[in-house]
Amino acid sequence: MSILSQFDVLAIRREFPILQQEVNGKLVAFLDSAASSQKPRQVIDCLEDYYRRYNANVHRGVYKFSEEATFAYERARGKVARFIGATSPRELVFTRNATEAVNLVARAWGDANLRPGDRILLTLMEHHSNIVPWQMLAARVGASLDYLSLDGEGRLALEELDTKLTERTRLVAVAHQSNVLGTINPVAYLAERVHAVDAKLLVDGAQSVPHMPVNVQELGCDFLVFSGHKMCGPTGIGGLWARREILEAMPPFLGGGSMIKVVELDHSTYADVPARFEAGTPAIAEAIALGEAVDFLNRVGMASIRRHEVELLGYALERLAEVTGLTLYGPHTTEQRGAVFSFTLEGVHPHDVAAVLDSEGVAVRAGHHCTQPLHRLLDVPATTRASLYIYNTAEEIDRLVASLEKAKRLFA
Amino acid sequence: MDDIYREQILEHARYPHNFGTLEQPTVSHEEYNPLCGDRVRIDLLIEDGVIADVRFSGKGCAISQASASMLTDEIKGMDVETAKAFSKDDLLTLIGIPLSKNPTRLKCALLSLKALKAGLYGVASVDVDDE
Incomplete structure (x- = not known):
């Protein structure tokens, strides 16, 4: 992707052994770093x-x-x-x-x-x-x-x-x-x-x-x-x-x-x-x-990491907006916002969304994310959450969106 | 994944049997899964020691809804003592999906059984995972 020209995300991915793994026959797309990030080789x-x-x-x-x-x-x-x-x-x-x-x-x-x-x-x-x-x-x-x-x-x-x-x-x-x-x-x-x-x-x-x-x-x-x-x-x-x-x-x-x-x-x-x-x-x-x-x-540089995540954030906001039936909670612009996306998908429970995504090798979290008062305010029992970090790519966001479409078809 | 979302599960989740509430239930109990915010309430009408009618209500994932749908089908007409003895393994056999290595989704499947048992025993909560 040209949008990531200044930041060699593929080189960074090679530093994370766990990201080379396949889940359900597909290279893992780890989109749950807000819960816990993966570890580079030098830390291990x-x-x-x-x-x-x-x-x-x-x-x-x-x-x-x-x-x-x-x-x-x-x-x-x-x-x-x-x-x-x-x-x-x-x-x-x-x-x-x-x-x-x-x-x-x-x-x-x-x-x-x-x-x-x-x-x-x-x-x-x-x-x-x-x-x-x-x-x-x-x-x-x-x-x-x-x-x-x-x-x-x-x-x-x-x-x-x-x-x-x-x-x-x-x-x-x-x-x-x-x-x-x-x-x-x-x-x-x-x-x-x-x-x-x-x-x-x-x-x-x-x-x-x-x-x-x-x-x-x-x-x-x-x-x-x-x-x-x-x-x-x-x-x-x-x-x-x-x-x-x-x-x-x-x-x-x-x-x-x-x-x-x-x-x-x-x-x-x-x-x-x-x-x-x-x-x-x-x-x-x-x-x-x-x-x-x-x-x-x-x-890598914290300013570069932030820039990388803002670029992905902008791309993810665009792609998620194309998914009909998806309600995204939180700001809809990149302004003063991090790359965390909590959403509900009409007609599909967040746990079922996460399970379908897992079958596509896309790892996300479902639940209340330790924020029950916030979920009461949003008036939903649970949400599905995808969160990005230093090693994530635009291609993984495409896989997220494609998997969401699959979940919609399965539960239609 | 395709194992747990078999067509039978999806059918029950889309069109759950016995969904709703009873006007004058003998027993009514609601269970809550704080992990995912799912709720299942089971209403029972008990006549002469037999579950004469049953309804369930609540919100949850496909697994918890399908499980409640199939469980309520199964216990309708069952005598109370048999229903009290209905185990976690009985339920897993009934719904027919492999969840033994998936503790999170197991909790979803067991939510309706917890509601049934706590209701029948008249206690605040029961632990059906340890059976």
């Missing part, structure tokens, strides 16, 4: 290299393996911190995933800073991981929740900030990009508004950090959470970035080894950040491999 090799060559616990042994593992683990922290524009690696806490990072903030920062009657502002497009921890926090401290609603195109109703952002609002938590609608939210604007009432802003970057240049200084947020497995890294590793002074003032989350200075019989003193929030043996191999994933993404 990095995991194996750690276990074969220098596997040892970190921050403990004085022998060669442990020193090498510690060095690689902390070097990975530096790579990931730089990747999101942190001023220091000390602002980056390794977590299991974005979900754990939100829970960490809700427990450690939330319990210490929220009082009865305080308010937490969310949006109706949030993933359950950016709703449930705040419900649990609200129940613990006697706070209440507000939700920004959406307009007909699936964009935030920003005018509601005038009433829903109050002087009792302590925290606003919002997705940078919706995992269902693809909407990219105006985080920098939100940060200004949120800080004007002296509240904090948490940004769920699970769907943005893998797909576009993300810089916490430019976003102006106070917390950023993300998952490694959606950005070419392994499962079991993710990150929390927080403003240095906020992080340093936060009490611990989980107690255990590594997060302490001195342990007495009846009390302990705690380590400096970020170790204070990394109790127990961390996901060492996974953290090092996430650093490798960041190297891979940097080599």
Whole structure:
């Protein structure tokens, strides 16, 4: 395709061993990267290299393996911190995933800073991981929740900030990009508004950090959470970035080894950040491999990745518009939108759509995508979702559309 | 895929048998699959220990709708004790599609059986997967 001339997607595809596989006799078209991305060879090799060559616990042994593992683990922290524009690696806490990072903030920062009657502002497009921890926090401290609603195109109703952002609002938590609608939210604007009432802003970057240049200084947020497995890294590793002074003032989350200075019989003193929030043996191999994933993404270039996805996004919007009976949720233009397409097909249940697509080797997700409140707002029990990444092609979008036509014929 | 969307399944999904509700059901129970948002409600009219009439309603994929359609055909006229003993394997034999290696779609197929059993036993929910 000429539209992808600056970006050698075929060369990139060769870096992903899993994409060479056939499913049901057809080369797999993997269109579910919003759930979890595939991994390039160098990330897979990095995991194996750690276990074969220098596997040892970190921050403990004085022998060669442990020193090498510690060095690689902390070097990975530096790579990931730089990747999101942190001023220091000390602002980056390794977590299991974005979900754990939100829970960490809700427990450690939330319990210490929220009082009865305080308010937490969310949006109706949030993933359950950016709703449930705040419900649990609200129940613990006697706070209440507000939700920004959406307009007909699936964009935030920003005018509601005038009433829903109050002087009792302590925290606003919002997705940078919706995992269902693809909407990219105006985080920098939100940060200004949120800080004007002296509240904090948490940004769920699970769907943005893998797909576009993300810089916490430019976003102006106070917390950023993300998952490694959606950005070419392994499962079991993710990150929390927080403003240095906020992080340093936060009490611990989980107690255990590594997060302490001195342990007495009846009390302990705690380590400096970020170790204070990394109790127990961390996901060492996974953290090092996430650093490798960041190297891979940097080599391709985040701006190039975003450009590639916007080109595919424009093509997919055109092709999907040709499918009669298809209702696409979310913005219908490429403006401030990511390459995520959630839709329903008239007369065919989303699960059946996904099963027919699978028979054609096209992998998509069906269900509510961990956004039940959003699906209630859209008034559908479930949707089918196709999501694109660095390795996807226009030809795969053609296969998606052809498979949708097949599903329509089968259930007609 | 072509195994699970056999013509019989598609026919039942397009034109489900016993679809609707009963005006005065003896037992009525709705099951919800939070994974995919599917709902199946089963209404039973029980007379002298026998399922005299049955209807199902709800929304779901072809597998869950066809399964409910065939299950309600099967249990109409069945005595309650036999219906209580109707197992997951009985249902899979009845609908005749291979789902044992497809846990997600298995849940779709079993939704109506869960509704039937929870209704008959008068409990909030039953786990038919572990049978």
